[in-house]
Amino acid sequence: MDWKIKRYEELSNDELYNIIKERINIFVVEQDCPYPELDGKDNLAFHLFKENDNGEVIAYARIFHNGLYYDEASFGRVIVKEAYRREGLGRELLERAITFLHGELKETTIKIQAQDYLREFYGSFGFEPISEVYLEDNIPHVDMLLTK
Template sequence: MTLTWTTKPFDALTLSELYALLQLRSEVFVVEQTCAFQDIDGQDQAAYHLLGHSETGELAAYTRLFGAGISYPEASIGRVVVSPKYRRYGLGRELLHESIGAIEALFGAQPIQIGAQLYLKGFYESFGFQQQGEGYLEDGIPHIHMIRA
């Protein structure tokens, strides 16, 4: 499966793109993970949005990207999500690879921090992320801070 990747600041998103990314985040983070939380958190406007569209134009994968000093002291990747319809194609690996490349293109090579769900620790370690500190609960889900040097 081949995705078409685009990276846009908030103000360049079309209404359809914004709707699709909010719908996908809600589908996975709120409904699938049964987690009532404030997804629209006031940080989208400061983020770059990495969108991976399928051949049919559907949003299949998404992350939001931040420069250093916005979410964390380091640059960061958040809201990492692949649509349930497009799982099992290795798109999570492609999404993270594209996200790291976009961070480097936007802000230069530098450390990247994430707040990862604990069960994905091995996945992120395969990209060079290392756990920093103790785990914590976020919205009832075990998380860890990880940094890629």
């Protein structure tokens, strides 16, 4: 169960299918939030993910250079499959995403759109709120920024 990071065109059909399947399972089904999960930006992103021995995606985030999603670098669609939560995968996922952005992509500022209930979690990595709480798809969100 190694971590992988791939550009869109490097993903196999099965990897892409399993990533999208798990994103829909969490963001649309689990959170009971019908919205267009496929937003036309996957082809611009790096895809950081971990699979279990059966090839199921158990943790995932997509990562963007600055200027592709926000003026700043960004990551989003952060998920951990329900059966694997509370095992530290979310923390490891964020550490890897931030390290990749700072180390490999040489980005110094990262902006994210966080669900408000995760504000403290993201804050533990140094992210600070830069907006008031607002509704996105009827879920409270806050914009947050991390500057190296």
